[in-house]
Amino acid sequence: MHLYVMRHGPAEERSPTGRDADRRLTSEGRERVRRVSLELRRLRGGAPLPRLLSSPLARARETGEITAPICDAPEVELRDELSLDADLPLALVASLARGGADALLVGHQPSVEHLVRTLVDAPGRAATGMRLRGFVTALVVALEPEAAPHADGRWRIAQILDPHALG
Numbered sequence: 001m002h003l004y005v006m007r008h009g010p011a012e013e014r015s016p017t018g019r020d021a022d023r024r025l026t027s028e029g030r031e032r033v034r035r036v037s038l039e040l041r042r043l044r045g046g047a048p049l050p051r052l053l054s055s056p057l058a059r060a061r062e063t064g065e066i067t068a069p070i071c072d073a074p075e076v077e078l079r080d081e082l083s084l085d086a087d088l089p090l091a092l093v094a095s096l097a098r099g100g101a102d103a104l105l106v107g108h109q110p111s112v113e114h115l116v117r118t119l120v121d122a123p124g125r126a127a128t129g130m131r132l133r134g135f136v137t138a139l140v141v142a143l144e145p146e147a148a149p150h151a152d153g154r155w156r157i158a159q160i161l162d163p164h165a166l167g
Contacts (some may be wrong), residue, residue, distance in 0.1 A: 002144050002158065003119075004040065004049075004104040006067070007112045009033035009138045011059035020084075025062045031061050032138045032163050037070040039161050040140055048072035052055035053092070055082035055108060062108075063138070064106045073104070082107040088115050094153065097145065109120060109135050114142050119155040138163040 010029035017024035024034065040049075052073040054064035066078035082087035082105060089105070093115070096103045107115070113135040119131075120143070132141060144161040 001099050002044075002102045002142055003093065003096065003155065004102070004142050005112050005116050006062040006063065006106045006108060006138050006140045007109055007135050008055070008057075008063040009036075009066075011137075015058070023046075024058050026138060026163060027068075029137065030062070030105075031112045032084075033066045034070065035065040036138045036161055036163050036165050039166055040067070041071050043142065043159060043161065044071070044102075048074075049104055050074075050110070051077065051096070051103040052106070053077045053079045053082060054086070056080065056108040057083060057108070060106045060108065062074055067104065071104070074102060084108050084111070084112070086111070086117060090115075090118070090153075093119065098151070099124075104140075116157075117141065119143060119153070120157060121154050122148055132157065132160065135160065136164065 009025045009032050011023040029047050049071040052068050053061045054062050057077040068076050081092045140161040143155040144158045146154045146156050
């Protein structure tokens, strides 16, 4: 099983409504998400992504809606656990791990970075020597369990898709 954690793409500074939850992706943000999603599909060898779960906030939801068809995900599941003010979605991750199917979570900073660091159980540590040095918009961290997912819940960083490195 692989768990992919993604920060939403670049969004407008202010929404027309003035509500943070309504901030949408910019045109550059949509293009960045598209490029990263294509790279995620390549990383997965073109295999369909069984689940894509997103915060219901506009910028995260749009990120998921761009990514889903590119990665052949069946639908975007909106989950309040991935919203800005929610607690870390550790129960959601545990449930996904028990299910065994690969999944992508789309959320917000600082929650996505805190989630990855908590799952990895050290500041950016990875067996491969990869280190998480922040979580820019549209960045994806691919995690895999260190042992059976239900054993101790520890994960390692398998890959980091940094949109700035994709050109």
